[in-house]
Amino acid sequence: MLPDIDFNVIARSLPYLFRQGMSFTLTLTALAALGGLLLGTLLALMRLSTLPILAPLATGYVNLMRSLPLVLVIFWFYFLVPFVGQVILRADRPVEVGAFASALITFTLFEAAYFSEIMRAGIQSIPRGQLAAGYAIGLTYWQVMGYIIVPQAVRNMLPVILTQTIILFQDTSLVYVISITDFLGAASNVAQRDGRLIEMYVFAALVYFAISFSASRLVKSLQMRTAIPR
Amino acid sequence: MPMIEMRDVCKWYGPTFQVLKSCTTAVDKGEVVVVCGPSGSGKSTLIKCVNGLEPFQSGAITVDGIEVAAKGTDLPKLRARIGMVFQHFELFPHLKIIDNLCLGQTKVLGRSRAEAMAKATALLHRVGLDEHADKFPGQLSGGQQQRVAIARALAMDPVAMLFDEPTSALDPEMITEVLDVMVALAHDGMTMMVVTHEMGFARKVADRVIFMDKGEIIEDRPTDEFFGKPRSDRAQLFLSKILSH
Amino acid sequence: MNYHWNWGIFLEPSPEGIGTYFDMLMMGLRWTLVTAVLAWIIAVSLGSAVGVLRTLPSRLGVGLGDAYVEFFRNIPLLVQLFLWYFVLPELLPKDLGNWLKTLPNASFWTGAVGVGLFMSARIAEQVKAGIQSLPRGQSMAATALGLTTAQTYIYVLLPMTLRIILPPLTSETLNTLKNTSVALTIGLAELTARTRAMQEYSFQVFEAFTAATVIYLVINALITVVLRRFEKAIAIPGYVAGT
Numbered sequence: 001m002l003p004d005i006d007f008n009v010i011a012r013s014l015p016y017l018f019r020q021g022m023s024f025t026l027t028l029t030a031l032a033a034l035g036g037l038l039l040g041t042l043l044a045l046m047r048l049s050t051l052p053i054l055a056p057l058a059t060g061y062v063n064l065m066r067s068l069p070l071v072l073v074i075f076w077f078y079f080l081v082p083f084v085g086q087v088i089l090r091a092d093r094p095v096e097v098g099a100f101a102s103a104l105i106t107f108t109l110f111e112a113a114y115f116s117e118i119m120r121a122g123i124q125s126i127p128r129g130q131l132a133a134g135y136a137i138g139l140t141y142w143q144v145m146g147y148i149i150v151p152q153a154v155r156n157m158l159p160v161i162l163t164q165t166i167i168l169f170q171d172t173s174l175v176y177v178i179s180i181t182d183f184l185g186a187a188s189n190v191a192q193r194d195g196r197l198i199e200m201y202v203f204a205a206l207v208y209f210a211i212s213f214s215a216s217r218l219v220k221s222l223q224m225r226t227a228i229p230r
Numbered sequence: 231m232p233m234i235e236m237r238d239v240c241k242w243y244g245p246t247f248q249v250l251k252s253c254t255t256a257v258d259k260g261e262v263v264v265v266c267g268p269s270g271s272g273k274s275t276l277i278k279c280v281n282g283l284e285p286f287q288s289g290a291i292t293v294d295g296i297e298v299a300a301k302g303t304d305l306p307k308l309r310a311r312i313g314m315v316f317q318h319f320e321l322f323p324h325l326k327i328i329d330n331l332c333l334g335q336t337k338v339l340g341r342s343r344a345e346a347m348a349k350a351t352a353l354l355h356r357v358g359l360d361e362h363a364d365k366f367p368g369q370l371s372g373g374q375q376q377r378v379a380i381a382r383a384l385a386m387d388p389v390a391m392l393f394d395e396p397t398s399a400l401d402p403e404m405i406t407e408v409l410d411v412m413v414a415l416a417h418d419g420m421t422m423m424v425v426t427h428e429m430g431f432a433r434k435v436a437d438r439v440i441f442m443d444k445g446e447i448i449e450d451r452p453t454d455e456f457f458g459k460p461r462s463d464r465a466q467l468f469l470s471k472i473l474s475h
Numbered sequence: 476m477n478y479h480w481n482w483g484i485f486l487e488p489s490p491e492g493i494g495t496y497f498d499m500l501m502m503g504l505r506w507t508l509v510t511a512v513l514a515w516i517i518a519v520s521l522g523s524a525v526g527v528l529r530t531l532p533s534r535l536g537v538g539l540g541d542a543y544v545e546f547f548r549n550i551p552l553l554v555q556l557f558l559w560y561f562v563l564p565e566l567l568p569k570d571l572g573n574w575l576k577t578l579p580n581a582s583f584w585t586g587a588v589g590v591g592l593f594m595s596a597r598i599a600e601q602v603k604a605g606i607q608s609l610p611r612g613q614s615m616a617a618t619a620l621g622l623t624t625a626q627t628y629i630y631v632l633l634p635m636t637l638r639i640i641l642p643p644l645t646s647e648t649l650n651t652l653k654n655t656s657v658a659l660t661i662g663l664a665e666l667t668a669r670t671r672a673m674q675e676y677s678f679q680v681f682e683a684f685t686a687a688t689v690i691y692l693v694i695n696a697l698i699t700v701v702l703r704r705f706e707k708a709i710a711i712p713g714y715v716a717g718t
Binding site: 064067068069070071072075076079080083170171173174176177184197198201202204205208209212213216 | 548550555653659684
Binding site: 311317324369 | 610612613615616617618619620621622623626630631634635638711712713714715
């Protein structure tokens with residue numbers, strides 16, 4: 001026997017769920033993935049360099065982030081960012097940061113650690129000869145990295161980068177713990193307000209599944225097509 | 231009665247690509263048959279059909295009177311009686327040499343550990359590797375690994391032995407040590423079916439040579455005839471290619 | 476910065492009336508560890524089974540295994556926990572649902588099983604990839620010796636697979652530990668939840684979070700060291716992966 005199920009609650013809340021919730025989730029995912037990839041690449045280059053302080057610093061940062069639960073990191077930044085803002089802006093009280101900015105900073109910094117591992121593997125997979133060939137035509141270290149090594153690494157690692165982005169997309173649901181209205185937050189708000197937990201959580205699961213599953217399918221077909229001919 | 235008998239064996243990969251075309255031959259007890267032919271001719275597939283490692287769609291194979299493809303055939307039991315040696319040795323890397331020789335004996339034949347160890351030790355002695363019993367496969371050379379693989383197959387007291395290019399993955403200096411073991415085995419009267427390009431070995435011990443091309447058995451004749459008298463153009467071309475260097 | 480540091484806070488009694496703030500965190504840690512251990516057992520056993528299933532020559536088996544992995548991999552862990560905690564009891568027959576709802580430590584059981592199932596899909600991926608990375612000749616050689624499919628897996632394929640997947644398995648083990656913190660959303664009083672509670676009671680945000688950070692780092696390091704030792708202990712002399 002089934003409890004009474006009301007599908008109308010979903011239909012009624014669709015605009016709220018998607019226009020507010022999902023657009024927050026997708027924007028956060030896209031920006032954090034971009035920021036995380038950029039910062040992650042920088043961290044990877046630092047780690048692979050022989051720079052005295054920067055290399056171990058980058059390693060330490062990556063290992064620290066990868067050792068902590070994301071939930072804890074979200075709490076950390078939720079409280080830390082206002083204080084850091086205060087120091088930077090020389091304000092006399094902790095700076096109020098909006099929910100979106102706080103989440104974006106958190107996810108960018110957190111994901112950078114994971115993207116840096118991907119980029120490090122990608123950079124290391126490029127044959128040493130490429131570096132030598134770059135130097136041989138007179139490029140500097142940063143030019144070789146920027147024009148030759150990193151583009152190839154990104155291309156080789158694209159499926160992994162995208163897969164990590166799908167994980168990030170799912171992970172953004174954890175902003176629930178600081179009561180931000182992302183997609184799950186929106187679904188949860190409706191669920192609590194109307195007492196419709198079953199409908200809303202099942203619907204949320206279906207939507208997350210549909211998006212993640214189709215995205216991972218796309219990544220897979222991309223992987224087939226771009227398997228680098230050698 | 232022949233030990234191994236094949237009648238009209240056909241095999242397709244997918245709906246259109248036929249790897250074996252009506253292959254018919256037989257190997258008598260104690261006979262040594264070498265199978266040769268260009269790569270992609272289906273020779274490896276053919277001998278893998280003998281112990282059911284490769285399924286085939288039509289025709290029949292019997293080993294020691296037992297139908298390989300029959301529904302009621304206990305394939306593990308049948309395979310345990312046919313030894314097989316692979317191109318890439320396929321020793322089990324996580325098991326010591328001695329345990330590689332004992333695994334099948336204890337798990338398939340149900341021999342006691344002591345019995346299996348005694349058999350294994352004797353066989354390692356026979357292939358000249360007594361002192362390596364407690365090493366792992368990765369610590370031996372390719373030639374040594376292949377001799378272990380032969381010993382592993384012999385440990386099951388097989389009624390026939392299948393060799394799938396046993397020396398093709400070996401460095402040249404190691405080929406002889408493996409061929410010597412195989413020659414000794416042939417002289418002991420083992421029934422053998424050997425896929426190989428080693429024509430010296432074929433001349434020395436083979437009773438018959440089968441030449442395959444494009445999934446077909448083109449020639450199936452006594453060794454002297456095969457190497458001596460006129461033969462098919464395709465076999466001639468093949469021999470001239472592999473004997474020229 | 477007008478933040479008042481007070482590292483002595485850990486020795487002060489917590490307002491819950493059972494010991495100090497330090498004790499409070501330790502109780503949280505205990506729940507984290509118990510949850511992680513149970514989740515890990517579920518993840519490794521189910522993950523291995525599903526991973527093996529997906530390599531068998533059975534279309535049905537592969538299909539079921541794939542469906543299992545896709546289901547648990549494409550829904551966020553948090554949403555999965557909500558499904559098990561809020562939705563499942565309502566969909567079950569009334570008696571069973573009520574039993575689930577009134578289960579003592581329901582959030583612990585749900586959290587452990589939920590994290591375990593979530594992680595099992597990822598471990599299934601590793602196991603499948605590990606088995607498929609072995610040369611095809613290995614299972615052929617085992618089959619040619621007369622070993623059955625089950626024997627081939629137990630004596631030949633799985634021992635090698637274990638050695639190949641230990642490094643990724645280590646990181647999945649750490650992920651299992653970290654993911655238990657998500658169960659705070661269904662009320663499990665694990666380490667991160669207790670840290671948050673300490674921060675709410677005492678307002679010493681950064682001391683509390685620093686303590687939790689250090690504890691997670693230590694546990695991570697311990698797990699890594701133990702698994703590295705195990706990796707070394709079962710390493711095969713002379714074996715180089717990929718040859």
